[in-house]
Amino acid sequence: MDKLVASAVLLAFICVHNCHAACTLPQGCVCLNETSWEIGHVVCRNLGNVTQLPDFTAESRTILKLSINPDSVSVQHLHAGAFSELKVRSFRMSSIHLTTLDENAFAGLDTLEELYMDNNLLVTLPSGLFAGLTNLKYLRLNDN
Numbered sequence: 740m741d742k743l744v745a746s747a748v749l750l751a752f753i754c755v756h757n758c759h760a761a762c763t764l765p766q767g768c769v770c771l772n773e774t775s776w777e778i779g780h781v782v783c784r785n786l787g788n789v790t791q792l793p794d795f796t797a798e799s800r801t802i803l804k805l806s807i808n809p810d811s812v813s814v815q816h817l818h819a820g821a822f823s824e825l826k827v828r829s830f831r832m833s834s835i836h837l838t839t840l841d842e843n844a845f846a847g848l849d850t851l852e853e854l855y856m857d858n859n860l861l862v863t864l865p866s867g868l869f870a871g872l873t874n875l876k877y878l879r880l881n882d883n
Contacts, residue, residue: 777801784808792821801826801850809834809858816840823847833879834858842867853877 764770767786772779781802786792792807792814805827807814812835819841822830828850837859845851845868852874861883869875 773800777803780804780806782806782808783812784810786812786814788813792817801828803827804829804831806831807835815860817844819843820846826850829853829855831855832859837861840865840868843871844868846871848872849874851875855879856883858882 764781765783768781768783770778770781777800781804783792783806786807802825805825814832814835815838817837817840821841821844824847827848830848830851830853833855834857837856838861840861842865845854849871851872854872854875854877857879858881861880864880869878
């Protein structure tokens with residue numbers, strides 16, 4: 740009986756560390772390199788011309804890298820709290836035609852370490868835009 744219990748514990752341990760939870764991301768976004776506790780990379784494609792980016796709050800795992808594919812997306816404005824509660828370390832929003840951002844557009848992104856918003860159409864940034872990004876180490880804003 741002890742061997743049966745040990746086998747069950749081992750199987751549960753293996754599943755916890757290797758079984759993949761269903762990806763709960765918006766349509767047009769795919770998970771790559773996911774585990775039960777984090778997603779290595781999320782790529783969003785074919786979102787078209789949208790007034791705001793899709794809601795990622797249903798995904799509770801940490802996303803190491805989130806990329807919005809510039810060839811298929813045009814987002815002109817990021818509203819306040821657009822990414823509240825999203826757990827992401829690197830966020831790439833390059834060349835997606837951004838023109839304006841609300842002051843609290845990045846509120847709740849407390850795990851964010853890298854932010855790429857280069858090659859957009861940003862002319863000014865609201866004061867306090869990056870105030871809550873306490874872990875931000877790299878910011879790319881060139882060619883706006």
